[in-house]
Amino acid sequence: MCVPAGIRRYAGILVAALICAATAALPASAQQTPFVPEDFKYGTHEDKGTLRFCLDPRDPEWRIAQDIADAIASALLLTPEPKIVSDPIVTAGWDSLYRHFLKDCDIYFGFKLIPGGYPRWLALSRPYYDAAYVLAVQDPDWNALSDIPLDKAIGSAIGTTADFAFIKYRESMPAGARWRRFPMANNEAALQALKGGTVAAALVWGPAVWAIQQADPAYAGLRLISPSPLPVATLGVGAAMLANETFLRSSLDQAIGSLAADGTLAAILARHHFPGTIETSP
Amino acid sequence: MIPFRLLASAMIVTPLLAAPLSSAQAQDGQMANPAEKMRPVTDDMLKKPDDGDWLMWRRTYNGWGYSPLDQINKENVKNLQLAWSWSLTSGATETTPLVHDGVLFIFNYGDKVQALNAATGDLIWEYRRDLPEDLVAAGGNNLAKRNIAIYQDKLIVATSDAHIIALDAKTGQLVWDNQTADWSKGWRYTGGPFVANGVIVQGMTGCGNAEPGGCFVTGNDPQSGKELWRVYTIARPDDPKGGDSWNGLPLDSRFGASAWISGSYDPDQNLVFQGVGQPYPWIAEMRGTRPHEEGHGHESLYSDSTLAIDPKTGELKWYHQYLEDDTWDLDYVYERILVDLPVNGADRKLLVTTGKLGIIEAIDRTNGEWLWATETVPQNVVSGIDSKTGKKTINEAAIPHIGQTTVNCPADPGGRGWPATAYSPKTQALYLPLNEFCSNTTPQPLDQGQVYTGGGRATFARVPVPNSDGNIGRVDAVKLTDQSTMWSHRQRSPMTSAVLPTGGGLVFGGSWDRWFRAFDDTTGDVLWQIRTNNAVNSFPITYEVDGKQYVAVAVGNGSSAARSWATLTPEITNPDGGSALWVFALPSQTQ
Known part of the structure; x- marks a missing residue:
């Protein structure tokens, strides 16, 4: 699959082709994506005008993330399509996260923005709150x-x-x-x-x-x-996605910025009495 | 579970073909089901297996990984050709086939176990474990197992959901199923069991920060599966041997020491020798064993040690630690080779093992006394070894620190990894599959996500050794009598399989670039090679059926260790799928 689904959905063929070319120029070894035998089994997600995101109940902050995700979907004029992850295992590695991106969602909420803390095949949004x-x-x-x-x-x-x-x-x-x-x-x-x-x-x-x-x-x-x-x-907390989802990341960052500026994110935290702060600068 | 008899079903659906094919099939051995005449595996068989059998992970209790079969030898190996092949479930292989009385048993990725006619490759039965969906979805290396065991009429299997099960060796029917731990808490098996003095011995792995108190080894009853004893691989605070070796930390702050490789057994002493891996998290500063606190030990026992265990009682008789307070992920968990050789003119009962550092070390297996060490691959972690005690002096510059990037050689997958070394009594040499590389190591935080830590104990940026000529893979032959190097075969591709010395004067081994080779055991000359369909990444074996010697090896992609070694050879690529078992033999006229 050359054109990432998220990019196709948001930007059309021309932009997708440009980004695809840029991605293909990276050496495969630099990506170091997890190994998934028979990845064709995961297929390609059909564009339905939705924002597919994963929420993980193992994360105590997931209800906050759920409200923020819904607000982001609304800002992007997309229908929220949440996947409530049901994995029972108490800790997981990047391989498992990668499989969720192949199978369940384009965005996975609840990651701390730790500089240098992520493999190259992952990208993080701007923070939707700090704690x-x-x-x-x-x-x-x-x-x-x-x-x-x-x-x-x-x-x-x-x-x-x-x-x-x-x-x-x-x-x-x-x-x-x-x-x-x-x-x-x-x-x-x-x-x-x-x-x-x-x-x-x-x-x-x-x-x-x-x-x-x-x-x-x-x-x-x-x-x-x-x-x-x-x-x-x-630390800021943001959402993870595949690094080649550049247009999705840009759209997400813009939406988070707008929701921070208009007070939506602060209102969500206040509603939950959550000990976080919102970065409102662009 | 789906046990079935392929031959019976084939006869039902193709009755018209059965008669005309019967004589030809009988000639090829296809109609015979060797499982029907298979003898129960006794304790005596395990102690002294038939030359043509391969009854346990390293074939014999002494862990040699050697077969006396010599039909395939230096003169005729050039004629070796494919006898049959069999597709395996895609994914990491890492597996060791067992062979008994003409039946070959193999564990497939994802807990499928098969019995095959070892002469023809025909399926006799198949067992598919009904694994939890979430466990399968998580995938990864954890669905591979390095070995299984056979005892009496049962095949003993450690499963990916942390159970030990017994299958009827003739039918594949489940006999018993005993849960050891909760896989959702992170416990898992990647190594397999062996049976010593009538007790199943099995090591647990996956003992990270979700499992305070670390890992353990269990003894189970082969008849019922009932757990008989448990030896913890992390010393409890009240343990007089090693309790105060964790820098004063409570048990809830002690992690790791996985026992992820099967052990050896000395029947004369009734002692099991079990290797133990490194403490977690890998970086000592993070786990709290550095800086050292006055008044406390900080060896992090029993990590990176040999444990000598009575298999009947589970009593820990003694231990020997090779690397104190490991802070590089440099396990000493691998095979323990038991061999009797002179040391300084006196006959000694040796236990020889080689950790990820690539340092071969011998201890006296009657008491754990350290005897000698010799180095193989370039390493900068140990700057000196006390010639009397074996105590290592650590190069302080190679110790990782938070906020810094340090260089350590070898890198975390090791100068040697799980692909096992082997010993040949013909040459008195240890054969080692090795890889040369270093790491720029930078500790990283662990809490990126609530659940997803990425195993981020440190970032290991793997780099070639200084002044590397580009060759990563090696096979070394080291004479254990004087620790001299007989030969060293070097190549660009990482070595990714165990090695197999035979009575025919050959050493078989394979690599990431899909080549499977036979080396001359005294010179290292490559006498035969074949390009397979994927990385040779398992434990090759050899066996005999009806007077014919076979060599079997599984190939496949997905092993995390192999993929780590391969990061330095990005030009060598392999297919994602296509795991398979290759079986070779000589053409009849050249035997």
């Missing part, structure tokens, strides 16, 4: 990381951008005079360790606290304190 990593504690006397005694353990969701900053900061402290860092499997595990007393604080993605407090009243008492002396780590 911060936070430091959650139960102790009422602590207002910043610097208030936490150095003999305490900090539970950190493993390998996040904020965790990387914490790791580097710890390494700048003398041995024997730095907090212990317990890397936890994910945000939820870090918050559970905080609740269970294994760690004194949890360094996690802010929306994860919002999600767990909504799901379980036992977490209502968690306090968010300043990560100082660590800087506040903020």
Whole structure:
């Protein structure tokens, strides 16, 4: 298949042919797309004037993404065609994501805009909101990381951008005079360790606290304190798509920009009491 | 499950053809069903298999991967030709056929198991596992298995949905099915089982950040499938041997140590030797074992170790760790070769293994004492090895750090990967399929999406070794008596299959460029080669039926390791589909 479906749908034959030529000029090795035996089985999506997007209920923020996706579809004058992903496996690799692009959707919501964090065959939209990593504690006397005694353990969701900053900061402290860092499997595990007393604080993605407090009243008492002396780590969240969907990406970015400027995205976050911010500059 | 007898159904639908074809078919062996006369596989057979059989992953408990068959030899191998072939399910092959009493068993990608007439390639039965739709949809390398096992009247299979099952070896009927773990939590099998002293031994893999506490090895009853014991490959905090080896981290912060390759067994000691892979995440700074905390060990036991396990009780007798606190994804999980050879003038019972670093290491398999090491491919991770203890000095410049790009050789798929080395008693040499390359390693965050991490523990930008002549693939022959290199065959294409030495003085092996070759075991000269239809990416075997020797090898695309090696040879491309089993033999007049 030379002409990507999304490009065909949005831009017509001439633009598609130009982009196809540009894509074909890239060496195959540079793309490093996942291996899919018998990819013909996935076929080609028929153009129905729809915006096909994947939403993943494993992502606690997926309801927010759903509202944003509907708003984007409306802005593009397309009919929203959501695919609610039902994969049960708790973690997945890029291969699985690639198959969803072949089979289910052109856009997959819920990815952090981490520089250099994606393979070349993937592209990310501009962020539809920003959110911060936070430091959650139960102790009422602590207002910043610097208030936490150095003999305490900090539970950190493993390998996040904020965790990387914490790791580097710890390494700048003398041995024997730095907090212990317990890397936890994910945000939820870090918050559970905080609740269970294994760690004194949890360094996690802010929306994860919002999600767990909504799901379980036992977490209502968690306090968010300043990560100082660590800087506040903020990341944009956007939608992923195949890198050759250049026209789709451009259209999506324009729609997100419009929805940010007219207050639609901010209204969605407010409706969900969601701890995110909207970037309104173009 | 769809077990059936092809021959019976063929006779029903083509009754008019059956009679006139019967004599010819009988002559070709097509009408005979060797499974009907197949003998149960006993413990004694596993200890000393018939020369013509291939009863376990590396053929014998000692892990040699060697066959004494010598009908195909240095003089006549030039006449080797295709005897029959069989299409396999498209996808990664990585498989090892088993052969017993003229029946060849093979695991296909996606958990299809077949029994074939080993002389003709005719299907005897087929078992298709009813895998969860989401598991199949996820695809990938996880639907391949490197080996299966045969014991008594049963074929033992580790499935992609983390079960161990037994099939009736004669019919393919499911006998029992035992779930070990929940595949949706990330547990999976990619290696296969073996049976030691009447117990099925199977290693678990997929123990990433969704599985705190890491992986394990199980022992199961072959009659019922019931799990008898479980040995954790990550030391628990209260473990007196290795509990305090994780830099003071609690169990919930210890990840990895997959046991994704089958082990070896020493019947004299009643000890199983199981390899264990690296800790997760790959970068030590991320998993919290660097920087080192005073008062705590930081070896990350039992990663990158040999575990000596009593298969009857599951007791961990001893361990030997080869690489402390691995931070490069450089497993020491591969085959354990058991061989008795002199060391410094004294006879020793060796256990020889080679990790991704390409360093061949020998320990005493009675107690884990380190004996010697010798290097093969270029590497810059280990700058020194203590000649008495084997303790390695690490090149600090090769240690990855967050916010930096460092160079390590070899790269993450390894100077050697899962394609197994093999030992020939004829030459006392270890034969190794190797690849030369390095990596520019940059740690990356893990939480791009809530679920999709991309395995992004680090970005490994693979590059040639410094001053490379362009050759990536190698086959080395190293004399284990003095660790001298007998020969080294070098080639552009990565080596992607295990090697197979035989009594005929040959070493078979294959590569990413679809060539399957026979080397002279003493000189490395290429004596025969054939271009197959896809990457030679599995464990070749040889066997004998009715006095005729065959060589079998599976080919196919999709193995993540092979595709990683191939990133440095982008000019070599292979078809996406077309996995197949190729079986070779000599023409009758040249035997």
